[in-house]
Amino acid sequence: MAHRIAVVPGDGIGREVTPEAQRVLDRCGEIWSFELEWSLFEWGCEYYLNTGRMMPEDGLEQLRQHEAIFLGAVGYPGVPDHVSLWGLLIPIRRTFQQYINLRPVRLFDGIESPLRKASAGELDFVIVRENNEGEYSEIGGRLYRQTEHELAVQQSTFTRRGTERVIRYAFELAQERNGVLASATKSNGIIHTMPFWDEIFAQVSADFPEVETGQYHIDALSALFVLKPQSLDVVVASNLFGDILSDLGAAVAGSIGIAPSANLNPEREYPSMFEPVHGSAPDIAGRGIANPIGQIWSGAMMLEHLGHPEAAAGVVSAIERVLGETSIRTPDLGGASSTAEVTDAVLGALNEQAGARP
Structure with a gap:
């Protein structure tokens, strides 16, 4: 072949x-x-x-x-x-x-994590990052360049199709692994896109009653990556949040080089x-x-x-x-x-x- x-x-x-x-x-x-x-x-x-x-x-x-x-x-x-x-x-x-941007995070035996309580075999999870839309949009622009009134606008774009398909993929992956899925959100501060993400997460969740779910604001989830990464199995996040969390996960696992x-x-x-x-x-x-x-x-x-x-x-x-x-x-x-x-x-x-x- x-x-x-x-x-x-x-x-x-x-x-x-x-x-x-x-x-x-x-x-x-x-x-x-x-x-x-x-x-x-x-x-x-x-x-x-x-x-x-x-x-x-x-x-x-x-x-x-x-x-x-x-x-x-x-x-x-x-x-x-x-x-x-x-x-x-x-x-x-x-x-x-x-x-789908898939990023496994795993601490291998022989690699020392910067976290003193992390040990090989306990830290093993996967980040599912939305990879086509979200915060990384081409929509926007700048006005009054090089003046004191200069303005920059960057628009986030979340579609129902794009959001649902990445969340559904994450649920299916969690079902194959240990049955635990964490969703990254920030619906207390981002008033439109993140409540939209949360609503679709809840709707898809109804199709996977056997998967244990948790919804975390991005700041709290970042802290969880450091304080208790052993509790994570599958994490689903938007384009920007997934990008940041996956690099944090690599650092927690000892080196971005691997x-x-x-x-x-x-x-x-x-x-x-x-x-x-x-x-x-x-x-x-x-x-x-x-x-x-x-x-x-x-x-x-x-x-x-x-x-x-x-x-x-x-x-x-x-x-x-x-x-x-x-x-x-x-x-x-x-x-x-x-x-x-x-x-x-x-x-x-x-x-x-x-x-x-x-």
Whole structure:
């Protein structure tokens, strides 16, 4: 079985960790009998500096021909963040209806959380972030620029369809896991969109009576992430709240360098996209010390999506072994290993699993 995968390494350390993760995923294909046909697209900030665009005019059409997109990182000095984001990531997410942003948060054995009461095995939850609308809207503008009367307006957009589908996805995921779902809101301060979110959450909840639910104002939920993250199972949130909570979750789990994410089109009408949570980290780019685990784990999520759950589980198990049984670490985790050395260790653990398979 062959899968066509578009690879966009992007910028900074994305160019370093993406090929390392590909090594792991190609080995999975050899072990579990499938093939990944990679198509490389050298798009990103360097492409923008040369052409004035983050990707070519027909870039989305080129990506559409693939089953999934494997993205490294986007962003680099000299290119404003809103240019890089709105020129590549957001058009991909919206054109391909990748309305679910899935971000697992897990504390591995061998990783020390900044929370003194957090321990491996207890901290394991998933954030479901709405990924197409909400607070990240193009609607708005600025008036009276560069005067004392200057005005900026940014409109949040919540549709019933968009809100219901992400909440329903989160309920279904909670049903598959431990049956507990927390919803992020701020209906005491945001008078229209958040009560709307709460109403739809309550309506969908009626279809899942077996799922235990809780609705938390975003400030209280942020505190819960720090004070009692062990109580969380699935968290559903709007675009902005989910973005903030998922980075907080990665920090609670010990390092943003190991955090993965998936931008999913659940109906599979379009390709889904898989990327680590970390950015392009230009301060360490080119030094060979970037942590590849976030990219590798994102690759495992891609394998799951492509219909290879055993291979996906094998990758996560290999990551567990490296972090839990060895001292191999990149500097962000307090070690001195290189990007390639960490990948080699993951491959070694993967090969040991292959040798144990009948």
